[in-house]
Amino acid sequence: MAQAFDARAQQTRLTSRAQQALALAKRLGADAAEVGASVDQGVEVSVRLGEVETVELSRDQGIAITVYVGQRKGSASSTDAGDDSIQATVEKALAIARYTGEDPMGGLADAELMASEIPDLEVHYPWALSTDQAISLALECERAGRAVEGITQSDGASLSTGEGVRVYANSHGFLGTQKGSRHALSCMLIAEDDNGMQRDFAYTTARDPKALRAPEEVGREAAQCTLRRLGAKRPATGSFPVLFDPSLASGLVGHLLGALSGGALYREASFLCGRLGTPLFPDWFSLEERPMERGATASSPFDADGVQTRNNRFIADGKVASYMLSAYSARRLSLTTTGNAGGARNLRISAPLQTPEALLEKMDCGVWVTELMGQGVNGVTGDYSRGATGFWVENGKVQYPIEEFTIAGNLEQMFANLAGIGDDVDTRGSIHTGSWLINAMTVAGN
Amino acid sequence: MTQLDQAASILLTPGGLDLDSLDTGLSHAMGAGIDYADLYFQRTWQEGWVLEDGEVKDASYSIDGGVGVRSLAGEKTGFAYSNQITAEALVDTGKTASGIVRSGTRLSGQAVSPVSAALCYPGIDPLAGLSAADKVAMLKLADRVARAADPRVSQVSASLSGTYEVVLVRASDGTLAADIRPLVRFNVSVIAAHNGRRESGGAGGGGRYSMAQLRDAGVAERYAKEAVRQALVNLEAVDAPAGQMPVVLGAGWPGILLHEAVGHGLEGDFNRKGSSAFAGKMGQRVASKGVTVVDDATLADCRGSLSVDDEGTPGQHTPLIEDGILTGYMQDKLNARLMGMAPTGNARRESYAHIPMPRMTNTLMMAGQDEPSDIIKSVKRGLYAVSFGGGQVDITSGKFVFSASEAYLIEDGVITAPVKGATLIGNGPEAMGQVSMIGHDMALDTGIGVCGKEGQGVPVGVGQPTLKLDELTVGGTQS
Numbered sequence: 011m012a013q014a015f016d017a018r019a020q021q022t023r024l025t026s027r028a029q030q031a032l033a034l035a036k037r038l039g040a041d042a043a044e045v046g047a048s049v050d051q052g053v054e055v056s057v058r059l060g061e062v063e064t065v066e067l068s069r070d071q072g073i074a075i076t077v078y079v080g081q082r083k084g085s086a087s088s089t090d091a092g093d094d095s096i097q098a099t100v101e102k103a104l105a106i107a108r109y110t111g112e113d114p115m116g117g118l119a120d121a122e123l124m125a126s127e128i129p130d131l132e133v134h135y136p137w138a139l140s141t142d143q144a145i146s147l148a149l150e151c152e153r154a155g156r157a158v159e160g161i162t163q164s165d166g167a168s169l170s171t172g173e174g175v176r177v178y179a180n181s182h183g184f185l186g187t188q189k190g191s192r193h194a195l196s197c198m199l200i201a202e203d204d205n206g207m208q209r210d211f212a213y214t215t216a217r218d219p220k221a222l223r224a225p226e227e228v229g230r231e232a233a234q235c236t237l238r239r240l241g242a243k244r245p246a247t248g249s250f251p252v253l254f255d256p257s258l259a260s261g262l263v264g265h266l267l268g269a270l271s272g273g274a275l276y277r278e279a280s281f282l283c284g285r286l287g288t289p290l291f292p293d294w295f296s297l298e299e300r301p302m303e304r305g306a307t308a309s310s311p312f313d314a315d316g317v318q319t320r321n322n323r324f325i326a327d328g329k330v331a332s333y334m335l336s337a338y339s340a341r342r343l344s345l346t347t348t349g350n351a352g353g354a355r356n357l358r359i360s361a362p363l364q365t366p367e368a369l370l371e372k373m374d375c376g377v378w379v380t381e382l383m384g385q386g387v388n389g390v391t392g393d394y395s396r397g398a399t400g401f402w403v404e405n406g407k408v409q410y411p412i413e414e415f416t417i418a419g420n421l422e423q424m425f426a427n428l429a430g431i432g433d434d435v436d437t438r439g440s441i442h443t444g445s446w447l448i449n450a451m452t453v454a455g456n
Numbered sequence: 457m458t459q460l461d462q463a464a465s466i467l468l469t470p471g472g473l474d475l476d477s478l479d480t481g482l483s484h485a486m487g488a489g490i491d492y493a494d495l496y497f498q499r500t501w502q503e504g505w506v507l508e509d510g511e512v513k514d515a516s517y518s519i520d521g522g523v524g525v526r527s528l529a530g531e532k533t534g535f536a537y538s539n540q541i542t543a544e545a546l547v548d549t550g551k552t553a554s555g556i557v558r559s560g561t562r563l564s565g566q567a568v569s570p571v572s573a574a575l576c577y578p579g580i581d582p583l584a585g586l587s588a589a590d591k592v593a594m595l596k597l598a599d600r601v602a603r604a605a606d607p608r609v610s611q612v613s614a615s616l617s618g619t620y621e622v623v624l625v626r627a628s629d630g631t632l633a634a635d636i637r638p639l640v641r642f643n644v645s646v647i648a649a650h651n652g653r654r655e656s657g658g659a660g661g662g663g664r665y666s667m668a669q670l671r672d673a674g675v676a677e678r679y680a681k682e683a684v685r686q687a688l689v690n691l692e693a694v695d696a697p698a699g700q701m702p703v704v705l706g707a708g709w710p711g712i713l714l715h716e717a718v719g720h721g722l723e724g725d726f727n728r729k730g731s732s733a734f735a736g737k738m739g740q741r742v743a744s745k746g747v748t749v750v751d752d753a754t755l756a757d758c759r760g761s762l763s764v765d766d767e768g769t770p771g772q773h774t775p776l777i778e779d780g781i782l783t784g785y786m787q788d789k790l791n792a793r794l795m796g797m798a799p800t801g802n803a804r805r806e807s808y809a810h811i812p813m814p815r816m817t818n819t820l821m822m823a824g825q826d827e828p829s830d831i832i833k834s835v836k837r838g839l840y841a842v843s844f845g846g847g848q849v850d851i852t853s854g855k856f857v858f859s860a861s862e863a864y865l866i867e868d869g870v871i872t873a874p875v876k877g878a879t880l881i882g883n884g885p886e887a888m889g890q891v892s893m894i895g896h897d898m899a900l901d902t903g904i905g906v907c908g909k910e911g912q913g914v915p916v917g918v919g920q921p922t923l924k925l926d927e928l929t930v931g932g933t934q935s
Contacts, residue, residue, distance in 0.1 A: 058531075058729070061532070062532050062556065063531060063532060063533065064533040064534070064535060064811065065532075065533075065534050065535070065555070065556050066533075066535045066536075066811065067535070067536040067537075068537070068809065069537075069538070070809065071539065074518075083513060084514075084515060084516075085514060085515065085516040085517070086516060086517040086518065087516065087517070087518040087519075088518065088519045089519070089521065089522070090519070090521070090539055090540075095519070099519070102517045103517070105588075106515045106516070106517060108588070109512070109589060109591075109592055110511075110512050110514060110515055110592075111511030111512050111513055111592075112511070113511065116513065141555070163729075163730055163731065165729065165731050165852075200730075200852055206733065206853060206854070207731070207733065207852045207853060208852065208853055209850070209852035209853070239853075247698055247699040247700075247935050249935060277508070277611055278610055278611050278647050278649070278654060279647060279656065283654075383848045383849075383850065383855070383856075383857045383881075384846060384847060384848045384857035384858065384859050384879050385845055385846040385848075385859055386845070386857070386859035386877065386878070386879035386931070388656070388876075388877055390647060390654055390655060390656045391654065391655060391876075393876055393877060395696070395859065395877065395878045395879040395931040395932065395933075396857070396879055396931070397848070397855065397856075397857035397879055397931070399850075399855070413853065413855060414855050414881055414882070414883060414929065415881065415929065415931075416698070416857075416878075416881050416929065417931070418696075418698060418878065418931050418932055419933060420933075452698045452931075452935050453698075453935075454698035454699050454700075454881075454929050454930060454931045454932065454935065455929065456699075456700065
């Protein structure tokens with residue numbers, strides 16, 4: 011990297027900027043205020059057909075200020091953290107607060123909820139990697155993929171590495187800082203037969219570079235995923251069980267979390283309004299949040315309100331056990347915050363797991379989906395209809411690739427029809443899950 | 457004062473730079489072996505006001521700005537940016553970007569030649585045209601209108617947002633160009649509840665003009681009524697059909713079909729790399745006779761319009777498909793040069809912190825001869841889709857999807873029951889060959905599109921007349 015990133019110095023700098031902004035907000039008439047500031051630095055290199063294609067250095071910073079004047083709120087942000095800019099940003103937030111309406115539910119989270127326990131969650135692993143080293147890792151990855159017979163074209167491989175520091179502070183006197191890192195290597199390849207071209211990709215990502223998979227392995231996986239798609243047909247239209255690949259099953263958990271989030275609930279924009287305590291999944295399924303897990307993707311001891319995060323159980327024995335709330339959405343719903351301002355952190359499923367082969371056998375005849383397209387999910391009704399790519403399964407065995415079809419249903423019914431979860435857990439994101447087998451969805455193809 | 461002088465005083469003066477000093481700045485990016493470099497200066501002011509529960513409870517304002525420096529050597533791109541616009545930042549970013557190659561001839565840049573381009577929108581600050589009190593009043597009007605429209609309306613939210621963007625480009629090929637880009641948008645979404653069922657509806661629009669013009673066009677009332685109408689239609693919707701059938705797309709926003717089915721596949725980078733399903737098909741038939749698709753950056757005041765693109769090339773009217781034959785790609789300078797073609801004014805980037813790529817502006821299908829009512833009448837059993845959510849395409853296999861948010865069954869030539877939202881899936885080149893009737897009612901969308909590519913979002917427009925595709929797969933639940 012061109013410049014070294016001194017996380018400790020950045021932490022000190024951002025902390026003093028945040029305190030400066032809070033003091034200024036108070037002096038200029040705010041009754042309460044909160045500030046988020048961050049700085050991230052990274053490099054991304056991409057190669058294609060054995061040559062460097064791009065080298066991109068990034069350094070992003072920003073400061074966002076929210077002020078409360080009585081029960082009115084105003085927010086402003088800037089990518090410039092100089093003195094003049096902080097002054098202008100605070101003034102702008104206050105100016106906005108003169109025109110917004112009163113919100114009796116507004117304001118900071120209660121002072122006694124502020125995080126007091128802020129351990130180092132071991133999520134910062136800087137990678138002292140030169141641009142040349144980054145390029146050679148990407149080249150190795152692509153080379154291994156292109157060496158696989160049948161790969162005819164490449165969309166390239168890229169390696170990115172980055173680290174950053176963020177600070178959240180508010181006028182209760184709370185100040186939390188966090189530093190973190192994220193590294194990734196990915197590859198996308200193309201193969202062609204008489205029916206046309208197919209592409210697919212593979213990637214590895216981790217906070218600690220030592221946890222990344224070997225470049226050759228990623229390249230070969232991209233090649234295999236691409237090749238297995240050649241010769242795809244269209245499936246017949248009908249009602250079939252659907253096996254969601256782990257990377258897609260985590261998306262289903264994402265839709266669930268969206269519907270459990272306080273913001274959607276108080277706006278009546280969730281199909282799970284009024285469902286607290288009622289069954290949603292089979293009774294063998296539970297979903298938990300582990301925000302303090304060390305070294306994990308989304309670990310944080312405090313949420314975006316400064317509230318201490320906690321282990322939540324959103325689904326317990328199949329029933330909706332908790333919503334996912336920030337201080338504000340909790341007030342709107344007459345509940346208490348679950349420490350989820352800014353989202354859920356590190357979701358883990360508690361359920362009996364089966365091998366993917368056992369799930370295929372259980373499915374007998376249906377579709378195994380490996381890629382989904384489009385945004386056809388309606389959070390208000392739970393209606394679900396998306397484009398898909400995958401494989402046709404018969405007699406519990408994968409038969410041939412399929413494409414250009416849709417799968418449709420309703421999330422509430424899909425969750426009730428969950429028939430099994432795989433032990434092929436994908437741990438790359440914040441949501442860890444294996445494959446999901448869901449009975450009886452509508453497949454539209456030929 | 458010209459736009460160039462105005463942009464220079466906004467972007468360069470505060471950091472102690474001027475137009476003449478950019479030659480020195482550029483020389484750092486034109487290191488050994490670099491054959492092209494550009495400096496992209498940008499500052500944006502953004503404002504968003506949101507109404508919920510009848511009150512504007514939150515509003516936000518943000519300022520962003522900086523310089524992106526790019527050095528090209530053959531197919532290689534070096535890129536760095538800074539949010540400081542100073543001589544020092546130009547040295548740092550220039551040296552970093554040009555580090556992509558370390559040997560070769562050091563070329564000197566061409567003499568400056570300011571770009572002259574016709575303005576496709578006024579060079580104004582769109583946020584300044586309306587007082588804060590007026591902005592709040594506009595949102596409250598939308599709330600009142602939506603709630604008064606029907607007792608089944610249970611939730612109303614509305615938003616007003618605007619961006620004032622000033623850019624200046626200086627490139628080693630002599631290009632010197634500036635652009636002042638206003639962009640505003642108003643949106644209403646509602647939830648209607650009846651007999652234990654809840655459905656949503658939404659409407660919105662805007663373009664490259666002032667917030668005052670947006671208000672004077674009566675959008676608060678119009679979009680509030682339209683959002684309510686859509687939610688009430690959806691309250692009556694039955695399950696959508698599943699399988700292949702004729703699909704009639706309404707005029708305007710359903711043009712997202714073109715954006716996904718052909719637009720992305722005709723971007724220069726994918727064709728240069730041979731990764732598009734349309735690669736190598738120049739001059740061949742890729743759509744039914746009568747299908748003419750263009751990308752037009754020059755439409756007055758439209759959301760996707762650009763007076764000059766993000767490399768300083770004037771916005772253009774670029775034919776892509778003419779009477780069914782593939783005739784053009786959308787190009788930026790890098791891909792145009794590597795393919796031996798001319799840039800088409802389609803270089804776009806989300807901001808100074810992003811690398812430019814060939815992107816769509818406003819993508820349209822030209823009007824045909826058919827009467828829209830005849831198109832409906834021609835369908836025995838099919839789908840009539842008039843409003844859509846998002847879409848996506850796999851440019852390599854050509855498979856694309858787009859999701860209807862308001863659609864109806866057509867039975868024996870008559871529009872009957874509304875159906876629930878469903879995703880439509882097809883293959884780009886095949887779908888364009890399924891177009892069998894084209895209405896004379898070409899319409900543009902209302903100004904709501906955002907296109908994503910490699911993580912970068914840019915505003916775009918679409919437009920089309922009422923269209924019939926003989927066969928497309930509809931992803932409902934009723935098989």
